Amino acid sequence: VLQAPFMDENRVVHPIRCIGAITVNCRDGLKVFCQHIAAIQTYYAGALVVPEINNMHGIIELMKAEGVVNIYERTLHPDSKADKRQRKEPGWETTSSTKPVMLASLEAVIDAEGLIVDCPRMLSELRMFQITNQAAGGHHDDWVMALGIGGHKIGFDIKYDPRFLAVRR
Numbered sequence: 001v002l003q004a005p006f007m008d009e010n011r012v013v014h015p016i017r018c019i020g021a022i023t024v025n026c027r028d029g030l031k032v033f034c035q036h037i038a039a040i041q042t043y044y045a046g047a048l049v050v051p052e053i054n055n056m057h058g059i060i061e062l063m064k065a066e067g068v069v070n071i072y073e074r075t076l077h078p079d080s081k082a083d084k085r086q087r088k089e090p091g092w093e094t095t096s097s098t099k100p101v102m103l104a105s106l107e108a109v110i111d112a113e114g115l116i117v118d119c120p121r122m123l124s125e126l127r128m129f130q131i132t133n134q135a136a137g138g139h140h141d142d143w144v145m146a147l148g149i150g151g152h153k154i155g156f157d158i159k160y161d162p163r164f165l166a167v168r169r
Helices: 029-043 059-065 098-111 120-129 142-154 163-168
Strands: 016-018 073-076 087-090 115-117
Touching: 016 142, 029 059, 098 142, 115 120, 120 142
Parallel strands: 016 115
Antiparallel strands: 073 087
């Protein structure tokens, strides 16, 4: 769970912050996982859910059935010259073209010191990942990928009144 950057009433800018994560018990199954997602989305006032769909066929329908409503949609461009319509489909698909873009966004968030991560597991995965841009042997990169997708999609729009900038200059 990522909290978007924002400016508070005292004109203090708060950077992106990793504020939560879901750990899945494999015995619970996808239905329980989707119930957890729905509960978290409700707790965070309808937060955008960006599911990676690569190996999760049917996850979108299951999330919708459990009450998840604000699901990220990617834009798909026409496959042929005859079909000129763009269409939207729910979920993030990690491919050889989207992964570098997502990781570059994550790197930009980290380099700009605009990301706060207090989670020891996330920090551990980030440290292992930074050397080769993939999980080191015996380690996982699932949380890094989730953080990268979230960092890429969260946007960097700081919510503020433009008059605050004039006062600060």
